[in-house]
Amino acid sequence: MLKINMISKTFDRGSVNEKKALHQVSLSLDEGEFVTVIGGNGAGKSTLLNCISGVHPVDEGSIILDGTDITFSPEYKRSRLIGRVFQNPLLGTAFDMTIAENLAIAWARGKPHGLSPGITRPDKALFREQLALLGLDLEERINQKVKLLSGGQRQALTLLMATMGRPKLLLLDEHTASLDPAIAKKVLHLTRKFVSEEKLTTIMITHNMKAALEYGSRTIMMHEGQIILDLSGEERAEMTVERLVKYFESRSGVQLENDRLLLS
Amino acid sequence: MTLMNLATVLSSVELGVIYAIMSLGVFISFRTLNMPDLTVDGSFVLGAAVSAVLCTAGRPLAGIILALAAGALAGSVTALLHTKLKIQPILSGILTMLALYSINLKVMGNRANIPLLNQKTIFNLPEWMPGPDYAALIISLLLLFTVMILLYFFLKTKIGLVLRATGDNEQMVRALGVSTDLTKLIGLALANALVALSGALIAQYQSFADVGMGIGMVIIGLASVIIGEAIFGTSNLLRRLIAVILGSIVYRLAIAFALELGMPPTDLKLISAVIVCAALSMPTIKEQLSLLQQRYTAAVNNRGRPL
Ligand SMILES: Nc1ncnc2c1ncn2[C@@H]1O[C@H](COP(=O)(O)OP(=O)(O)OP(=O)(O)O)[C@@H](O)[C@H]1O
Numbered sequence: 275m276l277k278i279n280m281i282s283k284t285f286d287r288g289s290v291n292e293k294k295a296l297h298q299v300s301l302s303l304d305e306g307e308f309v310t311v312i313g314g315n316g317a318g319k320s321t322l323l324n325c326i327s328g329v330h331p332v333d334e335g336s337i338i339l340d341g342t343d344i345t346f347s348p349e350y351k352r353s354r355l356i357g358r359v360f361q362n363p364l365l366g367t368a369f370d371m372t373i374a375e376n377l378a379i380a381w382a383r384g385k386p387h388g389l390s391p392g393i394t395r396p397d398k399a400l401f402r403e404q405l406a407l408l409g410l411d412l413e414e415r416i417n418q419k420v421k422l423l424s425g426g427q428r429q430a431l432t433l434l435m436a437t438m439g440r441p442k443l444l445l446l447d448e449h450t451a452s453l454d455p456a457i458a459k460k461v462l463h464l465t466r467k468f469v470s471e472e473k474l475t476t477i478m479i480t481h482n483m484k485a486a487l488e489y490g491s492r493t494i495m496m497h498e499g500q501i502i503l504d505l506s507g508e509e510r511a512e513m514t515v516e517r518l519v520k521y522f523e524s525r526s527g528v529q530l531e532n533d534r535l536l537l538s
Numbered sequence: 539m540t541l542m543n544l545a546t547v548l549s550s551v552e553l554g555v556i557y558a559i560m561s562l563g564v565f566i567s568f569r570t571l572n573m574p575d576l577t578v579d580g581s582f583v584l585g586a587a588v589s590a591v592l593c594t595a596g597r598p599l600a601g602i603i604l605a606l607a608a609g610a611l612a613g614s615v616t617a618l619l620h621t622k623l624k625i626q627p628i629l630s631g632i633l634t635m636l637a638l639y640s641i642n643l644k645v646m647g648n649r650a651n652i653p654l655l656n657q658k659t660i661f662n663l664p665e666w667m668p669g670p671d672y673a674a675l676i677i678s679l680l681l682l683f684t685v686m687i688l689l690y691f692f693l694k695t696k697i698g699l700v701l702r703a704t705g706d707n708e709q710m711v712r713a714l715g716v717s718t719d720l721t722k723l724i725g726l727a728l729a730n731a732l733v734a735l736s737g738a739l740i741a742q743y744q745s746f747a748d749v750g751m752g753i754g755m756v757i758i759g760l761a762s763v764i765i766g767e768a769i770f771g772t773s774n775l776l777r778r779l780i781a782v783i784l785g786s787i788v789y790r791l792a793i794a795f796a797l798e799l800g801m802p803p804t805d806l807k808l809i810s811a812v813i814v815c816a817a818l819s820m821p822t823i824k825e826q827l828s829l830l831q832q833r834y835t836a837a838v839n840n841r842g843r844p845l
């Protein structure tokens with residue numbers, strides 16, 4: 275489904291701030307595969323996702339999604355195939371518009387945006403149905419503005435918007451990191467539910483090693499712009515958080531006592 | 539009560555109604571797209587110039603329609619400067635406005651103004667009008683109403699929704715597969731088409747076009763938007779549009795009142811600037827006042843020294 279070939283990305287090339295964020299990274303995902311990504315601060319996790327989604331152009335290498343070479347296509351065009359949820363709950367929705375209007379924009383993704391009505395009656399019924407899946411009673415508040423929602427509610431709504439219409443690829447960049455533990459858990463459960471029900475090919479960045487092993491079917495670890503560990507199958511089933519942390523420390527030379535990597 | 543005579547009120551309302559179309563344009567760029575578009579001062583005159591030139595050729599209606607197109611073109615230039623050449627929005631608008639000054643003069647045949655006395659205009663075209671007294675008001679109200687309804691429905695279409703979302707959250711719009719370069723282009727073209735339409739109508743209403751008639755137009759539009767929001771609220775889209783229109787009328791009435799009280803007309807722009815300044819600084823002033831109050835109460839409660 276997704277094939278990344280030897281991509282590299284250097285920021286501010288040629289300046290004193292030159293920063294090599296990705297170094298010849300290759301990664302292949304089968305259809306329906308759910309990969310979790312871990313790694314320390316500045317490891318290049320977000321950059322990897324941003325290169326896939328087209329926020330940053332890559333310096334070299336290629337990205338093939340569902341048989342199409344998207345290496346050079348602009349961000350908004352790739353977004354027709356890719357659903358995204360960001361860490362910041364403010365980034366996923368238009369705050370001064372209603373829940374229904376936000377969903378309508380997501381629902382129209384990849385379809386021509388003509389002068390037809392933004393929301394029809396059947397649309398609204400569909401949106402209510404979909405919102406009910408979140409179990410947050412948002413279906414009762416469909417005509418309220420998004421700015422009235424809490425961060426967790428917004429993130430759940432963004433998740434719904436990102437997965438509507440079954441994107442070829444779902445990219446989640448620490449989408450629960452800024453939420454209270456209880457609601458974070460709820461959003462993670464919803465993520466698992468949507469991903470498994472729709473068999474979405476997914477990459478999820480997390481700082482929570484426990485979640486990284488618990489969710490999905492494969493875990494990769496990044497360090498200094500490279501993938502240093504790629505776990506799946508039995509090897510992954512036998513992996514524990516402690517051993518993962520040890521491995522990380524031995525490879526990176528960074529001690530992780532009390533780091534947020536361990537916190538759940 | 540002779541604060542203002544009826545004729546003054548009537549002409550203020552007429553002006554308010556025609557300028558309301560311009561204010562709706564400003565509403566689209568400043569509020570819907572969240573972009574400070576200064577093209578307005580130039581595109582207003584562009585509309586007036588096109589309209590006046592075609593009036594002198596005996597084609598007032600064609601003047602109105604071409605003015606719309608010319609305004610859309612001006613807005614597109616600003617949008618392209620910003621999205622394709624990555625020039626800051628405010629500077630893009632200023633550049634287009636500056637260029638338009640020369641272009642407007644060219645359109646007007648290198649004259650600084652075009653009088654339209656004794657020319658056919660859309661305000662004296664129809665002979666079926668009840669009384670000539672109200673003809674201008676009725677025609678401009680009809681036009682304004684049409685513009686408002688079309689705009690309302692447009693902002694509720696699929697493309698209208700992404701336009702509004704662009705002002706809220708560009709990142710989200712791109713993440714949902716829509717080019718924000720395109721939405722900004724459409725938005726600014728539409729906004730300036732409305733501004734030019736308003737200029738075209740004003741030229742025919744006042745029977746002249748002047749190359750300097752657009753100075754400070756964007757501030758007048760913004761004042762109308764802000765006054766409307768403050769008095770009539772922002773709870774939903776229809777209400778917001780109506781508020782802009784009423785804001786424009788209130789603004790004209792206030793100006794007429796000030797003139798009646800003896801304010802020299804040359805002070806108009808100063809007053810407009812002060813109104814917008816006051817409205818824009820209102821949140822900050824409120825905050826400072828409540829802070830002062832808190833400090834005062836705290837000081838009193840502590841029986842302490844005032845800070
Ligand atoms: N837009 C940018 N401009 C310049 N440098 C950047 C930019 N984005 C990321 N970087 C740099 O690239 C490196 C990788 O950053 P990235 O955001 O991918 O890390 P990360 O693994 O997501 O880290 P975190 O866990 O902190 O989110 C960092 O050194 C960062 O400073």
Ligand SMILES: [Mg+2]
Nearest residue numbers: 319320321447
């Ligand atoms: Mg990151």
